[in-house]
Amino acid sequence: MIDFELEPQVLSRLQMYHAVSEHMMRPISRDCDEHEHTKPTQFYESMWSASAASDIQVGNDKSKKPDAGAAAPRRANLLSVLSTEELCWGDAGLYLSTPNSGLGGAAVMAAGTPEQKERFLKRFKEGKPKWGAMAITEPGFGSDSSAVTTTATRDGDHWVINGTKIFCTAGEMAAEKSEGFVVVWATVDKSAGRPGIKPFVVEHNTSGMQVVRVENKLGIRASDTAAIVFDNCRIPLDHLLGSAEVRKEGGFKDVMATFDATRPIVAAMAIGVGRAALDFVREFLKQQNVPVRYGVSPRRLTAVERDFMEMEVQLQAARLLTWRAAWMLDTGKRNSLEASMAKAKAGLAVTLITQKAVELLGPLGYSRKILVEKWMRDAKINDIFEGTQQINMIIIGRRILNYSSKELN
Amino acid sequence: MIDFELSEEQQMIRDSVGAFAREEIRPAARPADESGAIPAALIAKAWQFGFVSGAIPEKFGGGGDARSAVTGAIVAEELGFGDVSIGLHVLAPRLFAFPILEMGTDEQRAKYLKRFAGADFAAATAAVMEPRFDFDLSAQQVSAKRDGAGYILNGGKCYVPLAAESDSILIYAATDASKGFAGVDGFIVPRGAAGVTISEREKNMGLKPLATYELTLKDCRVGADARLGGDRGIDFSRLMSESRVALAAMGVGVMNAAFEYARDYAKERKAFGVPIATKQAIAFILADMAIEIDAARLLLWEAAYELDKGRDALKASYLAKNYVAQSALKVTDNGVQVLGGHGYIREHPVEMWLRNARGFAAIEGIATV
Numbered sequence: 018m019i020d021f022e023l024e025p026q027v028l029s030r031l032q033m034y035h036a037v038s039e040h041m042m043r044p045i046s047r048d049c050d051e052h053e054h055t056k057p058t059q060f061y062e063s064m065w066s067a068s069a070a071s072d073i074q075v076g077n078d079k080s081k082k083p084d085a086g087a088a089a090p091r092r093a094n095l096l097s098v099l100s101t102e103e104l105c106w107g108d109a110g111l112y113l114s115t116p117n118s119g120l121g122g123a124a125v126m127a128a129g130t131p132e133q134k135e136r137f138l139k140r141f142k143e144g145k146p147k148w149g150a151m152a153i154t155e156p157g158f159g160s161d162s163s164a165v166t167t168t169a170t171r172d173g174d175h176w177v178i179n180g181t182k183i184f185c186t187a188g189e190m191a192a193e194k195s196e197g198f199v200v201v202w203a204t205v206d207k208s209a210g211r212p213g214i215k216p217f218v219v220e221h222n223t224s225g226m227q228v229v230r231v232e233n234k235l236g237i238r239a240s241d242t243a244a245i246v247f248d249n250c251r252i253p254l255d256h257l258l259g260s261a262e263v264r265k266e267g268g269f270k271d272v273m274a275t276f277d278a279t280r281p282i283v284a285a286m287a288i289g290v291g292r293a294a295l296d297f298v299r300e301f302l303k304q305q306n307v308p309v310r311y312g313v314s315p316r317r318l319t320a321v322e323r324d325f326m327e328m329e330v331q332l333q334a335a336r337l338l339t340w341r342a343a344w345m346l347d348t349g350k351r352n353s354l355e356a357s358m359a360k361a362k363a364g365l366a367v368t369l370i371t372q373k374a375v376e377l378l379g380p381l382g383y384s385r386k387i388l389v390e391k392w393m394r395d396a397k398i399n400d401i402f403e404g405t406q407q408i409n410m411i412i413i414g415r416r417i418l419n420y421s422s423k424e425l426n
Numbered sequence: 427m428i429d430f431e432l433s434e435e436q437q438m439i440r441d442s443v444g445a446f447a448r449e450e451i452r453p454a455a456r457p458a459d460e461s462g463a464i465p466a467a468l469i470a471k472a473w474q475f476g477f478v479s480g481a482i483p484e485k486f487g488g489g490g491d492a493r494s495a496v497t498g499a500i501v502a503e504e505l506g507f508g509d510v511s512i513g514l515h516v517l518a519p520r521l522f523a524f525p526i527l528e529m530g531t532d533e534q535r536a537k538y539l540k541r542f543a544g545a546d547f548a549a550a551t552a553a554v555m556e557p558r559f560d561f562d563l564s565a566q567q568v569s570a571k572r573d574g575a576g577y578i579l580n581g582g583k584c585y586v587p588l589a590a591e592s593d594s595i596l597i598y599a600a601t602d603a604s605k606g607f608a609g610v611d612g613f614i615v616p617r618g619a620a621g622v623t624i625s626e627r628e629k630n631m632g633l634k635p636l637a638t639y640e641l642t643l644k645d646c647r648v649g650a651d652a653r654l655g656g657d658r659g660i661d662f663s664r665l666m667s668e669s670r671v672a673l674a675a676m677g678v679g680v681m682n683a684a685f686e687y688a689r690d691y692a693k694e695r696k697a698f699g700v701p702i703a704t705k706q707a708i709a710f711i712l713a714d715m716a717i718e719i720d721a722a723r724l725l726l727w728e729a730a731y732e733l734d735k736g737r738d739a740l741k742a743s744y745l746a747k748n749y750v751a752q753s754a755l756k757v758t759d760n761g762v763q764v765l766g767g768h769g770y771i772r773e774h775p776v777e778m779w780l781r782n783a784r785g786f787a788a789i790e791g792i793a794t795v
Contacts (some may be wrong), residue, residue, distance in 0.1 A: 019496050020429040021731045095428055095758070247783070311741045312607065312663070314562040315748055321557060330725065330745040337724035341430050348431075358717045403611075407710075414709035417716050425709055 027099065034100050037067070038107025043388075044283035046108045049239035050391050054231060056194075057111070057239065064115045065146040092105040093345035094278060098285035101174075102336070105289025106296075109395045110239030112286065116195070117141060119187055120279070121149030122202040124216050127275045128258040136220055138194060150191035152182035152201045152245055160272075160408045162202075163211045167247065174254055176217060178225070178247040180205055184402075188243025189228050197221050199403030200258070201247065209263045209268070216258040225250030267404040278346055279403050280356040284363035287399035291367035292330045294374035294392045296323060301378060324377060330369045335363035361409040364400030371396040428667040430724075436497055443475065443504040447679075453507025458635035459778050462627075464512055472516040473547040477501060478523055486535070489544030495526075495668060495730035498795025499675040503723070506679025510782045511635035513676055513793075518587045519793050520549035522596045525612060525665055531656040534614065536564050538594070552582035552596040552612075553641050554669075554791030559696055563666050564606040568643060570599035570613060570653075577653065579602075579621070579646040587792055589624050589639035592617055597643070597655065598662065598791075607663035607740075610652035621646030633789075634780030665794070667729070667739040670747035672793035674726040677750035677786045678719060684761030684779045685715045691774075692764055698794060702764075718753040725749055730795065747786075 023031070041064070043055055070220045104112045118125070118141045125137050167180025182188075182201060191197035199219045206213035219226050230244040295398055302309060309322050318326070322400040338359040345352035351375065371393040375382040400406050415425050432440065458464050458730050473479070482488020505513030511557055523542045526534050529654060541548045568581030579599055589595060595615050602609035615622060649753040689712050692703035702708045729742035761776040763770035769776045 018429055018431065018433050019727055019731055020427055021728045024427055024429065064654060289475075312564055313745050315751075317560055317562060326745060326748070330749050333728075333745070334721035334725055334749065337728060338721055340428055341720075341724065344428055344430055355720075358720060361713075362717050362721060410713045411706070411709045412704075413713035413716060414706070417689060417712060418703050418709065420704065420709075424704055425706075 023099070027096065027181045030063060030096075031099055031103050035106070037064075038104055040105030042104070042111045043422055046111070046239075046388055047385070047391070049108070049110060050236075051385075053233060053238040054241070058113075060111065061114075061116050061146045068117070068403050071143070079286075089103045089250075091347045091349075092166040092345040094281065097278075098281050098339050098343045101282050101285035102289040102292065104360070105286045106293045107289075108239065109286050109290050109398075110232035110237035113186055113237060113240035114190070116146035116148050116190070118147075118149035119191070120151035121191060121198055121200040121218075123275055123279065124151050125149075125218065125258060128216050130259065131253070133218075133258060135405070138199060142405070145195065147195045148187045148197040150185050150187045150197070152185040152188065152199050154182065154184040156181055156183055165202055165204050165214045165216065166207075167201065167203040167215055169205050169215065169257075171205075171254075172251070175251040176254060176257060178217060178219065178250040178252065180245065181246050183244045184232075185245055186240060186402075187205050188245055189241040192219075192226060192228050192243065192245060193219055196223060197225070199245065201245075202352060203247075206259065206263050212263050215261065217252060218256040218258060219247070219250060219252055220256075223250055223252060235397060236391065238301045274353075274384035274402060277352050278343075280360040280409070281342040281346070281352075283399055283403040284335065287363040287367035287396060288332060288336050288339060290392050290396045290399070291328075291335070291363075291370045294371045294396075295328055295332055295391055297387070298328070298374050298377055301381075321377065324373055328373055331366040331368060335359065335366045338362050354384055354413060357409040357412040357416075360404060361413065364406055364409075367396045368400050398407050428516050430608075432500070436500055439497060440500050440504060443501050444507065446472070446475070447474050447504045447508025447513075452683075454511065455509035455635075456507070456772075456775060456778065458512060460634075460772075462634050464635050466654045468512065469516060469547050469573045473545075474510075476752035477517055478519045478548070479544070481524065481527060482539050482543045483527075483535075486539040488539070490680040493528075493795075495671055495733035496727060499666075499671055499726055499730045502672045502675035502793065502795060503679040503682070506676030507554070507683050509635070510676050510680055510785070511633045513679070514587060514636050515634070517672070517793050519548055521552035521587070521792065522592070522594065524668075524794050525552070525596060525654060525660065526614075528653045529612075529660045529665075531581040531651075533651065534654065534656075538614070541593075549588045549591040550594065550596075551586055551588045551592045552598065552791065553589070554587040554598050554666075555583060555585045556790070557582055557584040557640060559668075559745070561790075564663075565597060565603070566600040566610050568599040569603070570601050570611060572601075573647065576647055576649045577613065579592045579615070579643040579648065581643055582642040583643070584628065585602070585638045585789060585792060586624075586641050587636055589617070589641055590627070590637065590677055592759075593643070595622075597641075599643075601659075607666070610662040611659050612662070612665075613648050613652045614648065614654060615648055615652065619646055619648070620771070632778070633782065633785050635666050638792075649690070663738070664733075664739055666791060666792045667743040668731060669791045671726055671733065671739070673786060673789065674722065674729070674747045674750040675795070676793060677754040677783065678723045678726065680779050680783050681715070681719045681722065681754050681757040684758045684783075685712070685719055685778055687774070687776060688712060688715070688761045688764035691768075695765075708764060711764055715757045715760055718757055722746070722750050722753050733795070754786050755780075758783040 169176045200216050204213045228243045229246050232242040342352050342355040342359040375393050440784050480489035484490035527640045570577040597613045601611045621644045623642040628638045725746040729739045729746045732739035758780040
C-alpha cells in the first residue's frame with residue numbers, strides 16, 4: 018500500500034543524526050575545507066566512540082547490525098539513505114571521512130567467505146578508529162572498471178600485487194594512518210577479462226603498498242582521496258576474497274551488483290547537500306521578507322519564487338526516486354534501473370540546486386563566509402563518483418531498451 | 427512506513443483501466459483529434475467502469491466505494507495514457523458530482539447525486555477557469571454578491587468541459603475577493619438559468635476532442651440553496667489540490683504514451699545500419715524520459731497520499747502539477763524529436779501528445795480524483 022510516512026521511531030532516530038550534523042560537523046565544516054589535508058582527529062574519535070556506544074551508523078558500514086531503531090527487518094537500505102541524507106546535510110566530506118569499514122567493508126561483505134568477514138571486519142567494533150577503503154580506479158580507466166590492469170600473481174603461499182590505483186576514498190587513512198585495510202581489485206588472468214578480476218584485502222602498512230599522493234580536490238576536501246602504488250606487494254593467499262577460480266559467472270558481476278546498494282547512498286549524499294543549500298536559501302528569503310507563494314498561478318510568480326520552487330521540487334523528486342530504489346532492495350526486488358535513475362537524477366539535480374543557491378544569494382552566496390559555495394563544490398562529486406551521470410544513463414538506457422552492454426555502449 | 431507497492435485492488439484497477447485505455451481509447455484518439463468528436467459508444471463503455479457512479483453512496487444508488495486520491499491518480503494516469511481529451515470527457519461528471527459528494531449539504535447530495543448512479547453517462551461539469559492570462563485559482567474575478575436571500579453572479583469563465591450538454595454547472599466565484607482560496611465558493615447553476623450564456627465551442631491547440639466552452643454570467647441570480655455546502659461553504663483549496671493531482675496524473679499518462687512510442691520506434695528505426703536506439707544520443711533522451719516519468723509519478727502520488735490522509739496538500743499538489751506541466755512538455759517534445767521528421771507527420775501520434783501536453787500549463791480544475 019502506497020505510503021510516504023516515516024514512523025516516529027525513525028524520525029527520532031533521524032533527529033539524532035541531525036544533531037550529529039549540526040553539532041559535530043557544521044562547526045568544523047569550513048575549517049576542514051580550508052585546510053584540506055589536516056585531519057579532524059577529535060571528530061574521528063567522537064564519531065568512532067559514538068558509533069561504538071550507540072548504534073549510530075555512518076556510511077555503508079555493513080559490518081554492523083542493522084539499525085536497531087529500525088525495528089522492522091529489511092529496512093536497512095531505506096534507513097541507510099535516510100541517515101546519509103541527514104549526515105550529508107551536515108557535511109558530505111566529513112561523512113565520507115568518518116571512520117568505518119566503508120567501501121572496503123562492502124566488498125568484503127559482498128565477496129568474502131563467512132570466515133573472512135569475521136577476520137577482516139571485527140576490528141571495526143573495537144580499539145582505535147579505523148578505516149576500510151576500496152581501490153579499483155586506475156590512471157588509465159575510470160568508468161570501464163573491467164579494464165583493470167593491476168595484476169595479482171600467485172607465488173607460493175602469496176599473491177604478489179603490482180599496479181597503480183587512484184581515487185581511493187579514505188585510502189590514506191585505511192592504508193597508512195590506521196589499522197585498516199584496502200580492498201584492491203586486480204586481475205589473476207588478463208586473458209580471461211572480467212571473470213579474472215578479483216578483490217584482495219591488503220592490510221595497512223603492508224610492505225610494497227604505498228600512498229604516493231593525496232589529491233587536492235574541488236570539494237569534499239575533508240575526505241582523503243589517495244593514489245596508491247602496489248610494487249611487488251605480497252599478501253597471504255587467504256586474502257583473496259571468495260574463490261580464486263576464474264568462472265564465467267559471479268565474481269566481478271556480483272561486485273557490480275553492489276552498486277545497486279551504493280548508488281542510492283550516493284544519491285542520498287547529494288540530497289543531503291542539496292537540502293542544506295535549500296534550507297539556507299529558504300531561511301534567507303524568510304529573513305529578507307521575500308515570499309514564496311504556493312498556489313498562485315505560475316504566471317504570477319517572481320523569478321526567485323520560480324527558482325526556489327524548482328529547487329524544492331527537484332530535490333523532492335530525487336529523494337522519492339532514492340527512497341524507492343532503497344525500498345526495492347529492502348523488499349528483495351531487483352533495482353539496478355531504479356538505483357541508476359535515483360543516482361542520475363540526484364547527481365544532476367543537486368548540482369543545479371546548489372549552483373542556483375549560490376546565484377540566488379548574490380555576493381553573499383559567492384563568499385567563503387558562508388557554506389553555500391562549499392556545498393556547490395561538494396555537490397558536484399555526486400554526479401561523478403559511483404558511476405558518472407553518463408554511465409548511469411547508459412545503464413538506464415540498456416534496461417529500458419532491453420539491450421546488452423554490447424548493443425548499447 | 428514507506429511503501430511504493432500498490433494494493434492488490436489498485437493493481438487490478440490499473441490493469442483493467444490500462445487495458446481499456448490501450449485497446450479502446452488509444453485507437454479512437456487520432457480520429458477524435460481530427461474530427462473533434464468522441465464516439466458515444468466509447469463514452470458509454472467507459473461509464474461502465476464506474477469512475478463516477480462507483481463513488482456515489484449506496485443510498486443514492488451508487489457503488490458506495492471509498493474515494494482514494496491515490497487510486498484516482500492511478501485511474502487518471504491510465505486514461506491519460508489512452509487519450510487525455512477522452513479521459514477528461516469521461517471524468518468530467520466528477521467535476522460536479524464529487525464536490526457535492528464531498529462538501530455538499532444533505533439536500534444537495536440528495537438532489538443531485540442520484541443522476542450519477544445510473545447506467546448511462548450523465549454529463550455534468552464545473553466552471554473554474556477564466557479567460558485572462560493572469561488567471562489565478564485563488565483570485566477569481568467571477569463574483570458572487572449576496573442579494574437578499576440569494577446571490578448574484580457576474581463575470582466570465584472558460585474551458586468549461588461539456589457545458590452545452592450538462593443540465594447543471596458548478597460555478598466557482600469569489601464571495602470575498604480578499605480571502606484568496608477561502609473566499610471562493612461554488613454555486614450550482616442550471617444551464618438555462620437567466621443570465622447564463624454559453625458561447626460557441628472553444629478551439630484549442632490540443633485537447634481537441636474535449637468540448638469546452640466559454641460561459642458568461644450577467645446578473646445571474648441564484649438562491650441560497652445553490653451555494654455548495656450551504657452556509658458552511660467549501661474548502662476550495664482542497665478541491666483544487668484534488669484537481670492538480672488528477673491533471674498531473676493524466677500528464678504522466680501522456681508522458682508514458684510518448685515514451686513507449688518513441689522507445690519502440692527507436693528500436694525499429696535504423697540509421698547507418700543499426701537501430702537508432704543503440705546510439706547514445708537517442709538512448710540518453712529515452713533514459714531521461716523514463717526518469718522524468720517516474721519522478722513525476724512519485725511526486726503526485728505523494729500529494730495524493732497527503733489528500734488521502736486528510737491533510738493540506740496544496741504545496742505538494744501545486745509543485746507536482748507544475749512539475750508535470752514542464753516535464754510533460756519536455757518528454758512529449760522528445761517523443762517528436764526521437765521520431766525526427768516522422769514525428770512531425772500526423773500519421774504518428776507523438777505530435778498530438780505534444781499539443782495535448784502543452785495544455786497542462788494552461789488548464790486548472792478540469793479533472794478530479
